[in-house]
Amino acid sequence: MKFASPYLPEPSDPHAFSADPPPRPPGPVGVLLVNLGTPDTPTPRDIRRYLAEFLSDPRVIEIPAWIWQVILRLFILPRRPRALAPRYRDIWLQDGSPLLVWSQAQASAVQRELAGQGLDTRVKLGMRYGNPSIARALDELRAEGCERILTVPMYPQYAASTTATAVDHVARHAARLRDQPELRFVKRYHDDAGYIAALARQIQEHWSREGRPERLLLSFHGLPRFSIEQGDPYYRDCMETVSLLKRRLGADGELVHAAFQSRFGAAKWLEPYTEPTLREWARQGVKRVDVMCPGFLADCLETLEEISVECRDAFLEEGGEQLRYLPCLNDDAAWSQAFARLIRRHLGGW
Known part of the structure; x- marks a missing residue:
């Protein structure tokens, strides 16, 4: 995409460079929300394309590429998309993938909140893998005049x-640009007061309607143990979220436990594992459990299928009577307001 400069003089003007250029207005500030990504459709073809991009990221699979690509191309991509297609179809919404629908809802809500506070911002959603891409979102922000962009x-x-x-x-996208925007990045907000309050409010409202369970399991996406051993702070962040949420719930915090889901491969991952934990609880005589996934801001396959279906079935199979899944924050109004406040803090000085 080309951007014409309003300051380039006509070649025939001998005094063009002697005059001071007109002041440049600051323009709107861009906010780029980034989520993981999703297949475009719940078909094996689109799932294969998505998995090929996702599982080729060396940040995700830390195995030498020459070994991993053989495994990926010969054993995973030929089989896995067909197995996943029915699971994606079961959770697909009328407007598309739940992850995309709810992520876009949050982007739209943040845009409204910031505009309502008189801030000249443009909020776009970009997916790390799949569509809408990060590159497309950045180009759209630049085309709308954003020379300052906050990535969240x-x-x-x-x-x-x-x-x-x-x-x-x-x-990497900015590295290809001649006229780069000014960039900022939000690293984490696992301990943000608004985030913790939105989670607690969702739990308390659910319990006021449906009654309390015997236990509440906070299930986070798993990570290989070697990642933590090499310095990744993810486990610490998750445990701090758990601690703050327990404190926010007061006496009800005694019901809260934590586990990790979505293991992949034979290596050791963060423990305890979600499904074995639920099975063990049921064998111990626990009958009623609620599960929430605080690390996901938008519902997706890992929450709607892995937790709400697979883990529920496992719990019931071992003798449990009720497993209730509490949805992600999705389009929760309190979270939209808290998210906008968090973003506004990071826009300070812009």
Whole structure:
């Protein structure tokens, strides 16, 4: 995309460079929300395209590429998309993937909140893998006059495989530009008061309607243990979120436990694991459990299928009676306001 300069003089004007250029208005500030991504449709073809991009990221799979690409191309991509297609179809919404629908809803809500506060901002959603791409979102922000752009990954807890790869991708796109925008990045907000309050409010409202369970399990996406051993702060961020949420819930915080889901491969991942934990609880006589996924701001396959279906079935199979899944923050109004406040703080001085 080309951007014409209003300051380039006509070649025939001998005095063009002697005059002071007119002052440049600051223009709107861009806010780029970044989430993981999703297939365009719940078909094996689009799932294969999505997985090929996602699983080729060295931030996600830390195995030498010459080994991993053989495994990926010969064993995973030929089989995995067909197995995932029915699971994606089961959760697909009328307007598309839940992750895309709810992420876009949050982007639109933040735009309204910031505009209502008199801020001249443009909010766009970009996906690290798939569409709408980060590159497209950045180009749209630049086309709307944004020379200052704040990137906000939609991951409250920092991990190299989520937040860092989003930052990497924004920087790679900027590296190809002649006229780069000024860039800022939000690293984490796992302990943000508005985020914790929105989670607590969702839990308390659910319990006031439906009654309290025996236990509440906070299930975070897993990470290989070696990532933490090499210095990734993700586990610490997750545990700080758990601690703050327990404190916010007061006496009800005693019901709260934590576990990690979505293991991949044979390596050791963060423990305890979600499904085995639920199975063990059921065998111990626990009958009623609620599960929430605070690390996901928008519902997706990992929450709607893995937790709400697979983990529920596992819990019931072992003798449990009720597993209730509490949805992600999605289009929650209190979270939209808190998210806008968080973003406004990071826009300070702009």
